[in-house]
Amino acid sequence: MSIKLFELLLQASIYTVTISVVSILIGFAIAIVISAMLLSRQRLFVLPAQIFISFFRGAPLLVQLLLIYNLLPVIGINVPSIVAAVVGLSLCTAAYQAENLRGGFASVPAGLVESAEMVGMTPIQIFRRIRAPIALRLTFQALVNEAILILKASSLVSVVGIVELTRMAQDLAGSTFLPLEIFASAGLIYLVINWIVALAGGLIERSLPGVPR
Amino acid sequence: MTFDTNVIFNNLPEILNGAWVTILIWIVTTLAAAVLGFLVAVARRFGGVLLDRAFGVVIAVLRGTPFLIQIFLVYYGGPFVGLSLDPIPAGIVGLSIYGAAYFSEIFRSGFAAVPKGHIEAGLCVGLTQGQIIRRILLPEMTMLVLPPSVNMTIILMKETAVLSIITVPELTATLSAIGSQQYAFVEALFVLALFYWVLVEITGWLGHLAETKLTRFRFFNI
Numbered sequence: 001m002s003i004k005l006f007e008l009l010l011q012a013s014i015y016t017v018t019i020s021v022v023s024i025l026i027g028f029a030i031a032i033v034i035s036a037m038l039l040s041r042q043r044l045f046v047l048p049a050q051i052f053i054s055f056f057r058g059a060p061l062l063v064q065l066l067l068i069y070n071l072l073p074v075i076g077i078n079v080p081s082i083v084a085a086v087v088g089l090s091l092c093t094a095a096y097q098a099e100n101l102r103g104g105f106a107s108v109p110a111g112l113v114e115s116a117e118m119v120g121m122t123p124i125q126i127f128r129r130i131r132a133p134i135a136l137r138l139t140f141q142a143l144v145n146e147a148i149l150i151l152k153a154s155s156l157v158s159v160v161g162i163v164e165l166t167r168m169a170q171d172l173a174g175s176t177f178l179p180l181e182i183f184a185s186a187g188l189i190y191l192v193i194n195w196i197v198a199l200a201g202g203l204i205e206r207s208l209p210g211v212p213r
Numbered sequence: 214m215t216f217d218t219n220v221i222f223n224n225l226p227e228i229l230n231g232a233w234v235t236i237l238i239w240i241v242t243t244l245a246a247a248v249l250g251f252l253v254a255v256a257r258r259f260g261g262v263l264l265d266r267a268f269g270v271v272i273a274v275l276r277g278t279p280f281l282i283q284i285f286l287v288y289y290g291g292p293f294v295g296l297s298l299d300p301i302p303a304g305i306v307g308l309s310i311y312g313a314a315y316f317s318e319i320f321r322s323g324f325a326a327v328p329k330g331h332i333e334a335g336l337c338v339g340l341t342q343g344q345i346i347r348r349i350l351l352p353e354m355t356m357l358v359l360p361p362s363v364n365m366t367i368i369l370m371k372e373t374a375v376l377s378i379i380t381v382p383e384l385t386a387t388l389s390a391i392g393s394q395q396y397a398f399v400e401a402l403f404v405l406a407l408f409y410w411v412l413v414e415i416t417g418w419l420g421h422l423a424e425t426k427l428t429r430f431r432f433f434n435i
Contacts, residue, residue, distance in 0.1 A: 058410040060374035066389060067406060070398035148277075155279035159378060166281055173289055180290035187278040187286070194277045 001181040005172055009182070012168030013189050019164060020151045023086050027093035027150075028143075034098035039105055049098070056095035062156050064088050069160045085157035093150050097143065104139035105131060137208050144201030148194045155190075165189060220397040221404055231387030232408060238305060238383060239370050245309035246369065247362070250316025257317070258324050259342065268317070275314035280372055283307055288379045304376040312369050319361045323354035355427060363420030367413050374409070384408060 037049035056064065065088040072079055079087075108131050116126045158167035169186035173179040221228065253272075257265045275283070284307040291298055298306065327350055335345045377386035385405060392401035 054414065055406075055410055058413040059406045060371035060385070060409055062374040062377070063385060063402070063406050063409060066385075067402045070392065070402060074399055152277075152279040155281040156375070158281070166279065166285075169282070170285065173285070179285065180293045183282055183286040183290055187274070187282045190279060190282065191274060191277040 001176075001178055001185065005176065005178075005182065006185055008172060009165060009168055009185055009189060012163060013165040013193065015162065015164040016151065016154050016166075016190075017193065019082075019086060019089065019157060019162070020147070020154045023089035023093055023154070024147050024150055026086065026090040027097055030090060030094035031097035031101055034094060035101035035105065038098065038102045053095045053098055056092050057099075061088070061092050061153050062159065064092055065156060065160055081160045082162055085160055085162050089150060089154060089157065092153070093146055096146055096149075100139045100142040100146070101135065104135035104142075107138055108134045133209060140205050140208060141201070144198065144205075147197055147201070151194055151197065152190065216403075217397060217400055220391065220395060220400040224391050227387055227391070228384070228404065231382060231384035234301075234381070235373050235383040235385075235408075236412075238301070238308070238376065238381070239373050242305055242308040242312060242373075243366050243369050245305070246312025246365075247316050249309060249313035250318075251320050253313060253317035254320035254324060255346065257321060272314045272317060275311060276318075280307075280311050281375055281378065283311055284375065284379055300376070300379050300381045303379060304373075304381045308369060308372060308376070311372070312365065315365050315368075316362070319358050319365065320354075323358040324350060326357050327353045356424075359420070359424050359427065363417065363423070366420070367416050370413060370416060371409065 034049045034052060037045040038053075040046065065085065068088045068091075069081060069084045072084055112130055112134070113126060116130050121129070154164060155166035158164060158170065161167075163171070165186055169182050173182045176182065253268055257268050284304065287296075287307040287310075288298065288300070288303040291303065331349050331353065332345055335349050340348065373383055374385040376383055377389065380386065388401040388405040392398040
């Protein structure tokens with residue numbers, strides 16, 4: 001296998017990383033809303049959030065991607081396949097992240113919130129200074145895990161025609177008859193990216209403010 | 214947007230066949246992955262440092278790369294090293310190895326959580342290694358490994374959809390084909406999503422039931 005082929009794979013991996021990062025961020029924003037719905041006491045909010053999580057965790061991501069990719073045009077929304085891919089990944093990761101966030105907010109020690117109320121902090125101040133930082137600290141490791149899962153899952157958007165790392169590897173394997181070398185190289189690139197994410201996650205986690213235990 | 218139920222009923226035999234292939238592959242791979250994972254975990258615990266390190270590297274690679282890449286390696290790369298497999302065997306082999314990597318980690322943490330004293334006590338009264346595994350390790354770790362094992366079973370169920378990409382005639386492939394041939398994506402993909410969703414919910418519920426029934430043995434104060 002030549003250096004040229006490896007360079008092509010590396011270039012395609014930029015798409016993999018970009019799609020994953022964008023999806024994780026959008027997914028996180030959606031997850032905040034969903035977890036807020038879950039934690040509210042209104043059944044009107046809780047039930048749709050539960051159905052959302054159950055569906056997006058219960059159906060395979062591939063099926064979700066096929067659904068979004070094929071159904072958006074049917075209901076009259078024509079978007080490029082890259083948008084469909086990002087929407088699919090974002091909704092899927094939002095369901096998992098919402099569960100994590102809910103767990104994080106539920107584990108914020110009640111005593112801390114009560115003491116904040118005692119010293120006269122407003123609910124917004126309590127959220128900004130007590131609840132949110134502690135919940136983020138508690139769910140950060142899960143967020144890093146989720147980022148790695150999405151990096152791997154982004155290989156599935158190759159089926160809707162986006163030339164990211166996996167699709168590039170498939171194309172090259174077909175045209176060069178070197179499937180073994182090319183898929184192994186693609187796997188190696190995924191491995192290195194995930195390793196970097198895990199390493200960076202560990203570094204950031206250590207710099208976050210601590211959690212009282 | 215219309216919903217034509219005839220598309221589903223006219224293709225019912227095909228759909229049922231696809232569902233059957235999905236479920237069959239799922240059950241075979243889950244069992245194979247659990248057994249393989251257990252053997253790897255035992256080998257890592259009792260097979261010396263070298264074996265432990267070697268398996269550690271293999272597992273890190275399997276967990277760090279997408280399943281799609283692994284299945285491409287088995288299916289398209291296999292023939293180049295003399296391993297030509299049809300789609301279904303290739304799918305079963307690929308998915309079992311992928312699952313085994315995760316199962317072995319589940320069992321490994323299960324082994325690690327059994328108090329050392331219990332094993333030492335077993336050695337003291339003259340139990341053999343096999344007896345220690347069967348009578349002490351296995352019963353004590355059941356409670357710990359059951360929830361993640363159920364999770365893994367569900368993940369493997371969902372990963373079977375990926376096998377459609379290497380032309381395994383399971384439900385995703387069957388319904389995608391029906392959808393594109395008859396231009397009935399709405400109906401086909403609705404049935405597909407519903408099938409997986411219901412099956413995953415049922416599995417999760419059965420797993421929960423098994424947890425409450427099987428784990429009467431509790432030595433921690435959890």
